[in-house]
Every structure is written in structure tokens, then in C-alpha cells.
Amino acid sequence: xxxxxxxxxxxxxxxxxxxxxxxxxxxxxxxxxxxxxxxxxxxxxxxxxxxxxxxxxxxxxxxxxxxxxxxxxxxxxxxxxxxxxxxxxxxxxxxxxxxxxxxxxxxxxxxxxxxxxxxxxxxxxxxxxxxxxxxxxxxxxxxxxxxxxxxxxxxxxxxxxxxxxxxxxxxxxxxxxxxxxxxxxxxxxxxxxxxxxxxxxxxxxxxxxxxxxxxxxxxxxxxxxxxxxxxxxxxxxxxxxxxxxxxxxxxxxxxxxx
Amino acid sequence: xxxxxxxxxxxxxxxxxxxxxxxxxxxxxxxxxxxxxxxxxxxxxxxxxxxxxxxxxxxxxxxxxxxxxxxxxxxxxxxxxxxxxxxxxxxxxxxxxxxxxxxxxxxxxxxxxxxxxxxxxxxxxxxxxxxxxxxxxxxxxxxxxxxxxxxxxxxxxxxxxxxxxxxxxxxxxxxxxxxxxxxxxxxxxxxxxxxxxxxxxxxxxxxxxxxxxxxxxxxxxxxxxxxxxxxxxxxxxxxxxxxxxxxxxxxxxxxxxxxxxxxxxxxxxxxxxxxxxxxxxxxxxxxxxxxxxxxxxxxxxxxxxxxxxxxxxxxxxxxxxxxxxxxxxxxxxxxxxxxxxxxxxxxxxxxxxxxxxxxxxxxxxxxxxxxxxxxxxxxxxxxxxxxxxxxxxxxxxxxxxxxxxxxxxxxxxxxxxxxxxxxxxxxxxxxxxxxxxxxxxxxxxxxxxxxxxxxxxxxxxxxxxxxxxxxxxxxxxxxxxxxxxxxxxxxxxxxxxxxxxxxxxxxxxxxxxxxxxxxxxxxxxxxxxxxxxxxxxxxxxxxxxxxxxxxxxxxxxxxxxxxxxxxxxxxxxxxxxxxxxxxxxxxxxxxxxxxxxxxxxxxxxxxxxxxxxxxxxxxxxxxxxxxxxxxxxxxxxxxxxxxxxxxxxxxx
Numbered sequence: 001x002x003x004x005x006x007x008x009x010x011x012x013x014x015x016x017x018x019x020x021x022x023x024x025x026x027x028x029x030x031x032x033x034x035x036x037x038x039x040x041x042x043x044x045x046x047x048x049x050x051x052x053x054x055x056x057x058x059x060x061x062x063x064x065x066x067x068x069x070x071x072x073x074x075x076x077x078x079x080x081x082x083x084x085x086x087x088x089x090x091x092x093x094x095x096x097x098x099x100x101x102x103x104x105x106x107x108x109x110x111x112x113x114x115x116x117x118x119x120x121x122x123x124x125x126x127x128x129x130x131x132x133x134x135x136x137x138x139x140x141x142x143x144x145x146x147x148x149x150x151x152x153x154x155x156x157x158x159x160x161x162x163x164x165x166x167x168x169x170x171x172x173x174x175x176x177x178x179x180x181x182x183x184x185x186x187x188x189x190x191x192x193x194x195x196x197x198x199x200x201x202x203x204x205x206x207x208x209x210x211x212x213x214x215x216x217x218x219x220x221x222x223x224x225x226x227x228x229x230x231x232x233x234x235x236x237x238x239x240x241x242x243x244x245x246x247x248x249x250x251x252x253x254x255x256x257x258x
Numbered sequence: 259x260x261x262x263x264x265x266x267x268x269x270x271x272x273x274x275x276x277x278x279x280x281x282x283x284x285x286x287x288x289x290x291x292x293x294x295x296x297x298x299x300x301x302x303x304x305x306x307x308x309x310x311x312x313x314x315x316x317x318x319x320x321x322x323x324x325x326x327x328x329x330x331x332x333x334x335x336x337x338x339x340x341x342x343x344x345x346x347x348x349x350x351x352x353x354x355x356x357x358x359x360x361x362x363x364x365x366x367x368x369x370x371x372x373x374x375x376x377x378x379x380x381x382x383x384x385x386x387x388x389x390x391x392x393x394x395x396x397x398x399x400x401x402x403x404x405x406x407x408x409x410x411x412x413x414x415x416x417x418x419x420x421x422x423x424x425x426x427x428x429x430x431x432x433x434x435x436x437x438x439x440x441x442x443x444x445x446x447x448x449x450x451x452x453x454x455x456x457x458x459x460x461x462x463x464x465x466x467x468x469x470x471x472x473x474x475x476x477x478x479x480x481x482x483x484x485x486x487x488x489x490x491x492x493x494x495x496x497x498x499x500x501x502x503x504x505x506x507x508x509x510x511x512x513x514x515x516x517x518x519x520x521x522x523x524x525x526x527x528x529x530x531x532x533x534x535x536x537x538x539x540x541x542x543x544x545x546x547x548x549x550x551x552x553x554x555x556x557x558x559x560x561x562x563x564x565x566x567x568x569x570x571x572x573x574x575x576x577x578x579x580x581x582x583x584x585x586x587x588x589x590x591x592x593x594x595x596x597x598x599x600x601x602x603x604x605x606x607x608x609x610x611x612x613x614x615x616x617x618x619x620x621x622x623x624x625x626x627x628x629x630x631x632x633x634x635x636x637x638x639x640x641x642x643x644x645x646x647x648x649x650x651x652x653x654x655x656x657x658x659x660x661x662x663x664x665x666x667x668x669x670x671x672x673x674x675x676x677x678x679x680x681x682x683x684x685x686x687x688x689x690x691x692x693x694x695x696x697x698x699x700x701x702x703x704x705x706x707x708x709x710x711x712x713x714x715x716x717x718x719x720x721x722x723x724x725x726x727x728x729x730x731x732x733x734x735x736x737x738x739x740x741x742x743x744x745x746x747x748x749x750x751x752x753x754x755x756x757x758x759x760x761x762x763x764x765x766x767x768x769x770x771x772x773x774x775x776x777x778x779x780x781x782x783x784x785x786x787x788x789x790x791x792x793x794x795x796x797x798x799x800x801x802x803x804x805x806x807x808x809x810x811x812x813x814x815x816x817x818x819x820x821x822x823x824x825x826x827x828x829x830x831x832x833x834x835x836x837x838x839x840x841x842x843x844x845x846x847x848x849x850x851x852x853x854x855x856x857x858x859x860x861x862x863x864x865x866x867x868x869x870x871x872x873x874x875x876x877x878x879x880x881x882x883x884x885x886x887x888x889x890x891x892x893x894x895x896x897x898x899x900x901x902x903x904x905x906x907x908x909x910x
Contacts, residue, residue, distance in 0.1 A: 016821075017821055033545075033546050033548060035545040035546055036545075036546065036548045036549075037550075039550070040548045040549070040550050043548065043550055043772070044548055046770075047770055047772065047773070049816075050770045050814060050816055050825075051768075053814075053816070054816070055816050055817055056816060056817075056824075056825060058822055058823075058824060060338075061512055062337070062342055062344070062511040062512050062513050063344060063346065063347045063511040063512075064511070064512060064550060064551050064553075065347060065551075065553050065554075065652065066652070067346055067347050067433065067436055068342045068343075068344070068346050068347065068511060069341075069342060070337070070338070070342050085651075086655065090652075090655055090656075092655070092656070092658075094658060115482060115822050116821060116822045119822060121338065122338060122339070123338065123339070123459070125339070126339050126447075126459075129443075129444075129447050130447050130450050130451040131451065133444055133447055134402070134444035134445060134447050134448040135401065135402050135403050135444065136448060137398070137401040137402055137445075138323075138326040139319075139322070139323040139326060139398060139445070139721045139722070139725070140394070140398075140721075140722075141401075142394075142397040142398045142400065142401035142402075143397065143401070144397055145356075145396045145397045145399075145400035145401075145406075145414055146358065146413050146414055148400070149408075149411060149412025149413055150405075150408055150412050151408075151412050152408050152409065152410050152412065155405050155406070155407070155408045155412075156405075158403070158405040159405040159430060159431060159437075162405050162430075162436075162437060162440060163431075163433065163436075165436075166339065166341060189403065189405070189440075190403045193403050193405065195400070195401055195402070195403045196403050
């Protein structure tokens with residue numbers, strides 16, 4: 001064995017479709033280069049399974065550079081694995097040691113039904129976005145971009161929120177399967193900017209109410225922040241809660257005036 | 259492979275009507291043309307349905323804008339969400355001729371730079387229009403809440419980007435593509451919520467349906483259930499990206515593919531300039547055989563990083579142990595005016611030269627240094643971190659090396675494809691009613707794309723060009739219904755797709771689709787990569803054909819066709835890459851000149867630069883499908899340069 005290679009044992013969740021009960025299967029992954037990424041390790045395992053005429057493990061990934069949010073995986077019980085501020089595709093095998101036993105599961109949440117093996121549906125996150133994750137500005141109607149200065153600190157904070165990649169690790173890590181960190185990132189990206197003010201109160205109310213149709217309640221564990229590959233701050237949840245309370249009062253007042 | 263070398267005809271093929279307005283007034287051409295195009299009355303727009311395939315920058319912006327105008331839009335993506343499209347990975351920025359920095363930029367300068375940067379192989383009229391609408395994109399994106407970088411006064415910040423001598427690049431940290439895509443995706447969400455767009459996630463387009471020479475819809479496969487479905491519309495817009503993954507290793511995402519464009523090609527859309535590929539100079543070198551993709555480090559790094567290799571051959575010392583006098587800052591030495599900011603193709607080829615000479619660095623000697631020591635000494639580590647922090651983190655994570663204390667190692671990798679479906683000035687392909695936008699078309703970047711111009715072109719097409727030009731086609735169709743999906747033409751297309759699926763599942767060979775993709779990529783990289791020659795290209799054609807034959811007989815696709823099966827998805831895409839690779843080799847072989855990213859060893863200046871042959875090759879090569887087993891026919895669109903003077907590019 002080359003000095004950069006390790007042998008590991010994998011317990012992988014196999015589930016042949018949404019209706020299947022699912023179970024763990026054990027695989028010996030031998031001669032894995034520590035320079036490869038976790039997903040490249042799974043590629044190797046899959047090629048070997050195919051060589052043995054066995055069904056490869058279904059998992060999702062696309063950009064493999066931590067920005068598209070397609071990859072998921074609970075690795076040893078941690079969303080995106082042990083390293084902070086990383087998506088699964090950025091996790092490299094040099095994090096592990098020869099002889100390690102690694103458990104690989106899908107992101108689990110009632111609103112993330114398993115499609116097959118390690119692939120889940122995260123469509124509910126899109127539904128939250130549909131409810132208000134936009135500024136109503138049709139193409140062609142925008143004024144010159146420099147007509148509305150945005151203080152640098154506001155732009156920077158909005159960018160911190162906008163860095164969310166929508167992977168759903170926050171939901172998978174949360175004991176309540178709550179989606180507060182995701183939703184607050186999306187709400188605050190727009191609510192912090194001058195361009196988002198016209199729809200600020202409507203947006204936060206619609207998005208939070210939609211979120212609650214699908215996901216659990218936040219009880220301030222902070223597991224979401226620990227799992228987030230973009231280290232989105234818990235402060236955004238506080239900002240969102242403040243805006244939501246204000247919105248409930250403001251929007252009711254407006255309703256009363258009708 | 260034998261290719262017939264017909265001399266250039268010097269006149270455009272009658273099959274390629276560019277629809278470029280006949281005027282010398284290029285500054286007002288687009289404005290005047292907009293007035294001359296037919297309009298669809300606002301109340302009639304709802305009578306037309308348009309299919310948009312792909313939801314990256316071009317597709318999302320087009321789908322949202324068409325729905326805002328009132329068209330009935332169906333949008334398709336094979337991702338689980340539109341926001342996953344690979345536009346999201348673009349790091350550096352987006353160009354616009356705002357001249358906010360008061361440094362002499364203008365629409366004309368952006369136009370000029372883009373035509374020149376493309377080595378005079380793009381269409382002037384399209385590029386001028388691109389430069390004009392660039393300013394509107396920034397306004398639109400800012401209004402959507404795209405958090406662009408700002409100065410302390412709250413106004414937009416700019417930087418200078420690879421190949422440009424003005425600061426015209428807008429950016430959002432190192433995540434400009436992500437933020438612009440989230441902007442277009444938010445506009446799309448607004449239309450999904452209001453019912454303007456019917457969104458279809460996890461459905462892959464597997465055929466274009468054409469009846470009596472007119473586009474009538476598409477056939478898709480549901481990636482979760484395997485169900486094959488027909489969708490009809492008055493027009494189809496392909497926004498399905500480029501073909502860079504034909505190289506297997508590239509900076510593209512794992513699922514990027516040529517399938518939608520290739521299936522349209524097989525239904526009559528001409529494929530233009532497939533030999534044009536951009537090899538990006540600043541990627542992290544491969545570490546071993548299991549590498550599944552390569553990671554780009556934004557070339558904005560070249561603003562502050564200095565590129566060098568040891569003067570000595572096979573020098574195994576650490577960078578820190580190599581004294582200044584024994585380093586070769588080869589770009590600064592050869593190109594004093596542009597230095598490390600020479601265009602991408604020039605930077606890439608020079609890196610290949612020094613690595614081929616045996617002066618490469620790193621464990622596999624397959625890279626060059628990109629060194630920030632001087633920048634950190636000048637500006638401080640904090641400033642460098644503020645500019646490039648996330649890129650430095652990404653590099654450290656992948657390589658296990660700290661770029662603040664030792665130079666990065668970089669090497670070129672396939673990044674973007676300038677070729678694509680041939681389109682006219684209206685972005686319509688040679689199939690009436692089928693349009694191609696963004697990286698999927700060929701038109702604006704010529705033989706080489708300038709940095710920060712891909713995001714600009716995708717959004718220009720989607721927000722500001724296609725929504726106008728498509729009306730000119732649809733206006734004549736008022737009163738015509740769509741071809742119903744019960745029509746036999748749809749049934750035939752569905753049957754073909756289902757047969758293909760069953761065929762792959764029943765080959766029962768011994769090697770995975772991934773294996774054949776990797777092997778194909780090696781041939782394409784070796785023979786049709788950074789430097790190409792006649793002998794190698796002829797061999798490439800034969801090698802690809804031999805491998806394809808084996809692939810068709812010996813591929814093993816596990817699983818079934820009625821549930822999620824990523825192997826089955828992959829095999830169809832690899833099959834289309836084989837077709838594209840063969841055409842690419844042929845296109846590269848018959849273009850007996852060097853231009854931009856297409857470097858024929860036989861055609862270079864004494865300085866080793868790409869030497870164009872304007873007399874014989876100042877044209878677009880657009881290839882017509884003639885059926886399975888038959889060679890494509892080449893058509894030429896002659897390029898005219900009335901507003902930019904052709905010159906030998908020199909970055910000395």
C-alpha cells in the first residue's frame with residue numbers, strides 16, 4: 001500500500017426507493033488515496049461495485065467545489081462530515097485515518113423524503129423561496145445601479161446571508177428538523193438591502209409561514225450553525241424573528257385599515 | 259480519419275442567414291433593429307407558449323423575463339432546483355461598460371476589446387449589442403438585490419480582470435456567479451409563484467421535436483420515475499451550457515453535458531466551431547487518477563499574484579529555497595505591458611510550454627507557481643485576505659498547502675466552450691423556432707472568451723436580447739395552436755427515447771459509463787487540447803471512433819429505467835460526447851490556422867503566438883447533421899470586420 005493510501009470500512013444507508021424500508025450495508029474501501037475527496041472515494045467504491053455487477057450507491061453531487069449545494073450526506077452523524085465550514089464535496093480523505101469506520105446516511109428530515117439510498121428531495125426549500133424570496137422588479141424597469149447607494153456594511157452583511165447554498169444541512173443537523181437558518185439567510189439577504197425594503201414585511205411573514213408548513217420549530221440548539229458549510233451566522237435567525245414579529249403587527253394593522 | 263480539405267468558398271453559405279442588419283451604423287444598429295422587429299400585442303402574448311431548457315444565468319433570466327412579458331413559459335432543469343445550475347460556480351465577476359471608474363471605458367471599448375480578445379472570430383454585430391446591454395444587466399441585478407461589492411460611499415466597486423486595461427468588472431466577493439444566479443432565480447421564483455412559469459425540476463430533455471421544419475416541442479425523461487413525456491410549445495429556447503466535460507477533467511460540474519444541444523443538432527441545428535475551447539490558466543493541478551474534476555481558482559488572482567517557474571530544469575526545491583535570481587517570471591519577461599494579465603489562451607499556452615520543458619512544479623511537476631509574497635508584503639495579509647480569502651481557503655483545503663506562506667500551484671484546465679449551436683442575430687438556430695442562448699450558442703466570444711464575459715453574455719441573452727427577438731418569430735404565428743402532444747411526431751420521438759433507454763440497459767458489458775468517459779477525455783485532452791497538429795487530429799478521429807465502438811458494445815449500465823439511476827443518465831451523456839468529440843477533431847483539423855484557444859502548431863508566429871489566416875479562415879464553421887454514420891457537412895458564414903481593425907494580437 002502506498003503511504004498516501006488508507007483502508008476504511010463504510011456503513012452505507014441503502015434504500016431502493018421511497019417506499020423501501022432501507023438498511024445499512026458494509027463495504028470495505030481499500031487503497032483509498034488521501035488526496036481524493038470523500039465523493040471521489042465513493043466514486044471508487046461505486047466503480048468496484050459495478051465491476052462486481054452490484055448496484056452502485058446513489059448519491060448526488062454536481063459542482064464538487066462547495067457552491068451548488070447539491071451534495072449532502074450525514075457522515076458519522078454529522079451533516080457534511082466532521083470539518084467546519086465545508087460541504088461534503090470539499091471533505092478530503094486526509095481527514096480520516098487508516099482503519100476508520102465511517103457511517104454514511106442521507107440527510108434525514110420529515111420534509112426531506114429519501115428518493116434512493118443517499119439522495120433526498122429538498123423541494124420544500126424551494127417552496128419557501130417561492131413565497132417571497134425575491135424583489136418584484138421586472139426586467140428593464142431598474143434605475144441606474146448607482147442611484148441607490150448601499151452602505152458597505154449593509155452590503156457586506158447581506159452578502160454574508162446570501163452566501164447560503166441551500167444544501168439543507170441546517171435542517172438535517174437540527175434535532176427539530178427546523179429550517180430557520182436557511183430561511184433567515186434568504187430573508188435577510190433581501191431585507192437588509194435598500195432594494196428589499198418595499199416588500200420587507202410581506203416577505204418575512206410569507207416565508208416564515210411557509211417554512212412552518214414544512215419544518216419543525218427552532219429551540220436554539222445552534223446545531224445548524226455548526227453544520228453549515230458557509231457558516232451562516234445565528235444572528236440572522238434573531239433578525240428574522242424580530243422582523244417577523246414586527247411584520248405580524250404591521251400587516252395586521254394594514255389589514256385593519258382596509 | 260480522412261478529411262476533405264475544400265478551400266474556403268469566401269462567401270457565406272445560403273443556409274446561414276445571419277440576419278445582421280445591413281447598416282454601417284453599428285452604434286445604433288440594435289436600437290434601430292428593435293424598432294423594425296415585429297411585436298406581439300401584450301394581450302396576445304399569453305396565447306404563445308415557450309419552453310426554456312436549462313436554468314442557469316441564461317435560462318433563468320430568459321424564463322423569468324418571458325413570463326414577465328406575458329408569455330406562457332415552461333422551464334426545465336435536470337437539477338432538483340433551478341439554483342444548482344453551474345453558472346453558480348463562476349467566481350470572478352461580470353463586465354459592464356459603466357465607466358464608473360472614470361478610466362476611459364465605453365461601450366465601444368468593451369466591444370473592441372471583446373472582438374480583439376476573441377481573436378477576430380466573432381460576429382461584430384452581436385458583440386456590439388452585448389456591450390450595449392451590459393450596463394442594463396448591472397442595473398437589473400442591483401435592483402434584484404445582488405450584493406455587489408461596494409465602496410465606503412455605498413457605490414459599486416470595480417476591478418480590472420484578465421486581459422482588460424480598464425476596471426469594468428463588477429463582483430460579489432469570489433461568488434459573483436452564485437449571486438447573479440440567485441438574482442435570476444429569484445426573478446424566476448416570482449414567476450413560478452404567480453403562475454407565469456410552470457417549473458419542471460429533475461427532467462432532462464432528450465429530444466427536440468420538429469414538424470414540417472418548425473419547432474413544436476421537446477421530449478423529456480423524468481429522472482425520478484423514468485417517465486418519458488412530450489411537451490409542446492411555439493418555440494424552444496436551449497440554455498443548456500457548454501461541452502467542456504468532453505475532456506472528462508474540466509472545471510465544469512459533474513453533470514454538465516452536451517446532450518440537449520447535440521440532440522438539437524441531430525434534428526437540424528447546425529453546430530458551430532466545436533474546436534473552440536477555452537483552457538483556463540488558473541486551476542489546481544490534478545493530484546492522481548481518481549480526480550473527478552478540476553477546481554478553478556479565479557483568475558482575479560492574477561491581479562496580485564506573480565506567475566513563475568524555476569529557471570533550472572527539474573528543480574525540486576521548495577519555492578522559498580529558490581532565490582529571486584533563479585526564478586523565471588516568464589509572463590512578465592515575455593509580455594512587459596500585460597505581464598501576468600495576458601489573455602487566458604496566452605497564459606495557458608505559456609504554462610504548457612514551461613511544464614513541457616520540464617520546469618513544472620509540485621509533486622507531479624504539473625504546475626506553475628502563482629506567488630502572493632510581493633502582494634502580501636505590499637498590501638498586508640489582511641488586504642489580500644479580504645480580496646481572495648475564500649479562494650485561499652479553497653486552495654488550502656484541496657491541496658493541504660497554505661497559500662499565505664507558500665505559492666499556489668496552478669495549471670490550465672478546460673473551462674468554457676466558445677463553440678456551440680449556430681445562431682443568427684436573433685439567437686435562433688437553423689431550426690425555425692429553436693433558440694440557443696448563453697454558453698450553448700457560439701456567437702459572442704469568437705475563438706477566445708475574455709474574463710468576466712460569460713456571465714455578461716448569459717444574462718444579456720436572457721434578459722435583454724431573446725425576449726425581444728423571439729417576438730419577431732412568434733408574431734407570425736398568431737392564431738396557430740401548438741402541435742398537440744398526441745401528434746404522431748411526438749409519439750415517434752418518445753418511442754426513440756424509450757428505445758435508447760432500453761438499449762443501454764441491455765448492453766450488459768463490463769465497464770462503467772464513467773470508465774469510457776475518462777478514456778475519451780484522455781484522447782480529447784492529448785489530441786485536441788492546448789496545442790493541436792494535423793497528425794494528432796487525424797489520429798484523434800480514429801481513436802475516438804475505435805473507443806466509441808467498444809463503448810457501445812461493452813458498457814455496463816446497472817439498475818433499471820423506472821427509478822433514479824445516475825448510471826443511465828450518464829451513459830446517454832457520454833454517448834453524445836463521443837459524437838461531439840469526433841466533430842471537434844474534424845473541425846480542429848480543417849481549421850488550418852491558429853486563433854484564440856485553437857492553437858495549431860503548424861500556424862504560429864516567430865514569438866510562438868497564434869497565427870491567424872484571415873484570408874482563408876475568417877469564417878464560422880457550422881456543421882450540418884446528415885444522419886447516423888454519415889459525416890456532417892461544413893457550411894461557412896463569412897465574418898466581416900468593418901469597425902474593428904484586424905491585427906495580430908500582441909501583448910508585449
